[in-house]
Amino acid sequence: MNEFAIALVEWLLKVIHAYLIGGLIFSVPFVIFGIHRVDPNVQGWSILFRIIIMPGLLIFWPLFAVRLVRGKTAPTERTAHRVAAQAAPQPAPQGGGS
Amino acid sequence: MTTNNPQPQDEFYVNYLPMPRSWSAFLLKFLPLLIAGVLIFAYILPTVHDQYNKGGFSKRTDYLGYLVANPVPHLIVPRPGNTEAGADYSYYLLAAGNKAGPPKKVMEQAGNWVTLTGLPIARNNLTLLAAFKAETAEAPEGFDLDLKGKSLGEFTVEGEIVDPKCYNGVMKPGRTKTHRGCAIRCISGGIPPTLVSHNAQGDTIYFVLSDLEDQAVNDRVLNIVGDPLRITGEVVQFGDTFVLKADPETYEVI
Amino acid sequence: MSVSYKSIQWNRQKIIYDLLLVATIALYLYLFVWSTQWFGGADVERGLRAIWIRAYGSAAFILLHVILSIGPLTRLSPKFYPLLFNRRHMGVVMFLLGVQHARGTLAWYHDFGNLDPIVSLLTGNLNFGFIPFPFELLGIGGLLILGLMAITSHDFWLHNLTAPVWKALHMCVYLAYSLLVGHVFLGALQTNKHPFLTIAVGIGLVWIVGVHFWAARKEAGCDRQTFLINTEGFADIGSISEIPENRAKVVTLAGERIAVFKYDGKISAISNVCQHQNGPLGEGKILDGCITCPWHGYQYRPEDGASPPPFTEKVPTFAVRLQGDRIFLSATPNLPGTPVEPAVIA
Numbered sequence: 135m136n137e138f139a140i141a142l143v144e145w146l147l148k149v150i151h152a153y154l155i156g157g158l159i160f161s162v163p164f165v166i167f168g169i170h171r172v173d174p175n176v177q178g179w180s181i182l183f184r185i186i187i188m189p190g191l192l193i194f195w196p197l198f199a200v201r202l203v204r205g206k207t208a209p210t211e212r213t214a215h216r217v218a219a220q221a222a223p224q225p226a227p228q229g230g231g232s
Numbered sequence: 233m234t235t236n237n238p239q240p241q242d243e244f245y246v247n248y249l250p251m252p253r254s255w256s257a258f259l260l261k262f263l264p265l266l267i268a269g270v271l272i273f274a275y276i277l278p279t280v281h282d283q284y285n286k287g288g289f290s291k292r293t294d295y296l297g298y299l300v301a302n303p304v305p306h307l308i309v310p311r312p313g314n315t316e317a318g319a320d321y322s323y324y325l326l327a328a329g330n331k332a333g334p335p336k337k338v339m340e341q342a343g344n345w346v347t348l349t350g351l352p353i354a355r356n357n358l359t360l361l362a363a364f365k366a367e368t369a370e371a372p373e374g375f376d377l378d379l380k381g382k383s384l385g386e387f388t389v390e391g392e393i394v395d396p397k398c399y400n401g402v403m404k405p406g407r408t409k410t411h412r413g414c415a416i417r418c419i420s421g422g423i424p425p426t427l428v429s430h431n432a433q434g435d436t437i438y439f440v441l442s443d444l445e446d447q448a449v450n451d452r453v454l455n456i457v458g459d460p461l462r463i464t465g466e467v468v469q470f471g472d473t474f475v476l477k478a479d480p481e482t483y484e485v486i
Numbered sequence: 487m488s489v490s491y492k493s494i495q496w497n498r499q500k501i502i503y504d505l506l507l508v509a510t511i512a513l514y515l516y517l518f519v520w521s522t523q524w525f526g527g528a529d530v531e532r533g534l535r536a537i538w539i540r541a542y543g544s545a546a547f548i549l550l551h552v553i554l555s556i557g558p559l560t561r562l563s564p565k566f567y568p569l570l571f572n573r574r575h576m577g578v579v580m581f582l583l584g585v586q587h588a589r590g591t592l593a594w595y596h597d598f599g600n601l602d603p604i605v606s607l608l609t610g611n612l613n614f615g616f617i618p619f620p621f622e623l624l625g626i627g628g629l630l631i632l633g634l635m636a637i638t639s640h641d642f643w644l645h646n647l648t649a650p651v652w653k654a655l656h657m658c659v660y661l662a663y664s665l666l667v668g669h670v671f672l673g674a675l676q677t678n679k680h681p682f683l684t685i686a687v688g689i690g691l692v693w694i695v696g697v698h699f700w701a702a703r704k705e706a707g708c709d710r711q712t713f714l715i716n717t718e719g720f721a722d723i724g725s726i727s728e729i730p731e732n733r734a735k736v737v738t739l740a741g742e743r744i745a746v747f748k749y750d751g752k753i754s755a756i757s758n759v760c761q762h763q764n765g766p767l768g769e770g771k772i773l774d775g776c777i778t779c780p781w782h783g784y785q786y787r788p789e790d791g792a793s794p795p796p797f798t799e800k801v802p803t804f805a806v807r808l809q810g811d812r813i814f815l816s817a818t819p820n821l822p823g824t825p826v827e828p829a830v831i832a
């Protein structure tokens with residue numbers, strides 16, 4: 135048995151474990167109190183919805199932690215047309231921006 | 233604003249609307265074909281897998297035998313009245329109930345006659361006992377204990393290292409690539425590594441592996457478990473079991 | 487995004503879809519085990535632990551082929567669209583089959599030993615030669631990618647990660663597929679030498695690559711067209727008569743596809759990329775006055791590229807002019823949701 139590989143893998147598993155625990159500590163209060171601020175589309179208190187997004191939060195929680203701190207919501211996607219439209223002079227001033 | 237669609241044949245579907253006739257007609261033909269196609273695999277795949285053999289285990293039994301620790305843990309069990317077959321004893325490899333060599337409590341009695349309680353796991357003429365406990369016992373009368381074996385000279389054999397517990401029938405096929413991870417676990421835990429070889433007639437011959445100092449090679453073969461190997465060394469016969477003595481450094485992967 | 491998230495938006499067709507999916511898989515697993523016992527009799531491993539590993543693994547692998555085929559098949563014929571809208575449930579089910587397969591492996595091949603099973607799985611075989619390669623690592627790689635897709639499969643994630651990030655993540659399904667082909671080639675095919683298995687995996691690979699090339703070739707025509715842009719910044723993209731009523735012609739301008747719709751004697755143009763999952767709006771149709779995406783039915787008004795309230799999606803719009811039968815399209819997109827006067831057909 136390769137002792138070095140075993141030690142390395144055991145250490146890595148601990149790191150992953152710690153990350154996921156961190157995610158859990160962040161996510162439980164987040165889905166209850168913070169999620170409305172980061173995503174205004176979240177309305178109501180559906181528990182099943184919160185459970186369904188929980189596994190993803192355990193992975194992506196730093197993204198939401200940053201958005202929560204900066205007071206931001208999700209960015210709008212960038213496609214070639216959207217980028218070009220930003221740069222172009224706009225004909226209709228009453229048009230809704232993004 | 234409602235559209236009065238001038239092209240009723242212009243079919244379009246989103247999942248909250250009814251499906252156009254011709255589409256559902258198509259799906260009614262396509263889906264059964266797809267599902268049948270998938271299910272055919274469930275029927276055929278098991279038949280083309282290497283997962284059937286006669287190996288297996290039977291019931292827990294008590295064995296009177298002489299317990300030996302080297303090169304691998306084994307039990308010499310006299311077989312009175314069976315002298316015509318050539319050997320008057322069996323050479324049973326030993327392991328524990330899990331992926332490990334026999335329990336310490338058992339092996340502390342190496343060098344003694346014992347009554348060993350074990351689960352026999354056998355395939356062809358290779359038997360391994362999953363040993364649970366052993367108690368010191370009286371030596372049987374009229375049995376001539378032979379710990380030297382009979383040297384048959386030097387041979388070159390080709391084959392694959394397996395852990396004889398899984399290979400013998402706990403797992404099927406219990407050998408080759410898919411089983412490699414498990415075999416590595418078993419052999420690192422102390423289950424006697426054994427070479428499975430086939431002669432020109434297609435008979436299967438087993439060789440228990442030993443180094444030149446009569447020690448187990450377990451920790452030195454982990455990287456080549458399940459690989460095709462060529463080993464040259466002295467073959468020593470114990471009863472109807474062969475032990476192949478060679479320096480694991482000289483095992484060749486082919 | 488839609489007004490508010492639901493855990494799952496059920497409708498009749500989704501329920502039929504899921505029932506068919508689950509029933510087929512249950513039948514597959516049952517048949518696999520039954521066939522093993524029927525064929526092997528007493529020579530089968532007791533307890534059948536490894537048989538279940540194989541049943542789950544092969545079910546997941548076959549389902550992956552089905553999932554990967556749906557996208558290109560819809561490009562070849564729209565009749566396959568009803569299989570696409572709920573593909574994510576298929577994906578999640580496949581991931582769960584993969585999990586069962588991996589759990590079986592961990593418990594049967596790596597537990598009861600002298601190491602923690604996960605550590606054993608990751609460090610047992612460290613021979614990285616070609617044939618001895620630890621094929622389990624390839625399976626883990628595939629499973630992790632599928633896992634990322636599955637745990638982010640709710641629309642909440644689509645919105646918060648944005649569709650392009652999504653798309654990138656979903657393109658990784660092809661990486662997962664290659665890893666898993668490697669997993670099967672270096673694992674099961676090394677043990678089970680029956681030619682049927684090798685040929686079946688080979689045909690699967692050729693089919694997946696082939697159907698993608700076939701669909702790509704059909705689409706490539708559209709992207710290769712180039713248009714001359716006149717001094718006013720408009721390009722002649724074709725004639726009115728090319729476009730069926732309530733349908734679109736798709737052209738590529740300004741680095742992305744544009745859907746040019748004809749309806750009620752008018753022409754309007756919006757960006758082809760649906761804000762939901764980047765579905766192809768140009769393959770959609772005008773229903774109740776709205777451009778309706780063929781993937782999941784999100785709707786946009788042709789006049790301003792915005793979803794009718796209470797929805798909030800918006801896509802960029804394009805100015806259109808007509809000269810006789812010819813359609814001239816602005817090469818400069820307007821900001822998403824900008825109203826544009828539709829060109830009226832004389």
Ligand code: HEM
Binds near residue numbers: 554577640
């Ligand atoms: C685990 C579940 C899923 C699986 C296995 C899966 C599978 C796939 C596959 C095979 C593609 C390849 C492209 C194609 O065939 O057209 C794809 C593309 C895509 N998927 Fe998924 N999908 C899943 C769930 C989702 C979900 C939940 C979303 C959105 C919420 C999504 C959004 C997309 C997008 C935007 C593309 C790009 C499409 C394109 O440009 O052609 N997928 N997905």
Ligand code: HEM
Binds near residue numbers: 546628674
């Ligand atoms: C942690 C991840 C995984 C591990 C550790 C793993 C491990 C294994 C092992 C040990 C085998 C050999 C089983 C045997 O024949 O006794 C196997 C076979 C297989 N695996 Fe995986 N696997 C993983 C993920 C996957 C995934 C995600 C898929 C497919 C989506 C997959 C598909 C297969 C297939 C098709 C086989 C061949 C089954 C057969 O013999 O019919 N594996 N895997």
Ligand code: FES
Binds near residue numbers: 763783
């Ligand atoms: S991509 Fe889902 S509706 Fe357009």
